[in-house]
Amino acid sequence: MLVPVVGPSGAGKDTLMEAARLLLARDARFIFARRHITRPAEAGGENHVPISIAEFRRLQQEGGFALWWEAHGLHYGIPSAMEVAMAEGRVVVANLSRTVLAEAATRYPTRILNITAPPSVLAARLAARGRESAADIEARLAREAALPATLQVETVQNDGSVEQGVARVLEALNRAAADARPAERVRPVPPG
Secondary structure, three states, X not given: OEEEEEOOOOOOHHHHHHHHHHHOOOOOOEEEOOOEEOOOHHHOOOOXXXXXXXXXXXXXXXXOEEEEEEEOOEEEEEEOHHHHHHHOOOEXXXXXXXXXXXXXXXXXXXXXXXXXXXXXXXXXXXXXXOOOOHHHHHHHHHOOOOOOOOOOEEEEEOOOOHHXXXXXXXHHHHHHHHHOOOHHHOOOOOOO
């Protein structure tokens, strides 16, 4: 099963997913996909595989990515090795863009993990980062897109402590592992 992780800025996705990854490191049921991003490693953010645009395009054309998208001037790819892990019966957890969720769901058994928090909590967390003005934060929160109603979504409210949020994520991932379909359900299909 594929578990795409989505949620608004300020929801704490990166914090909760990194904690879950560390706690589940020895649990063979799970694999956390490491994204390839056309961003230098020293740019910060998540632990990703930095890649040039030329190399990204080469891998894309050679089938090296199961899913890919562009956002904010960058290219993102999830390695096609995730299909091997799924065929082995593992749950692949991947930080995905909402723009590829429908495609992912047509190709793989999928349960979306939507990490969110109330608007007041999101606004406070975004303000604490100090990267945006109050007007920018308000605009960001107003444009949050709804998830397609046809997809299976489990929502985790991250409105308490990090420990509470991590516990909720682990519960959701364990439910996904219990519900994972047999390996023959994985249908690698070329995108496009």
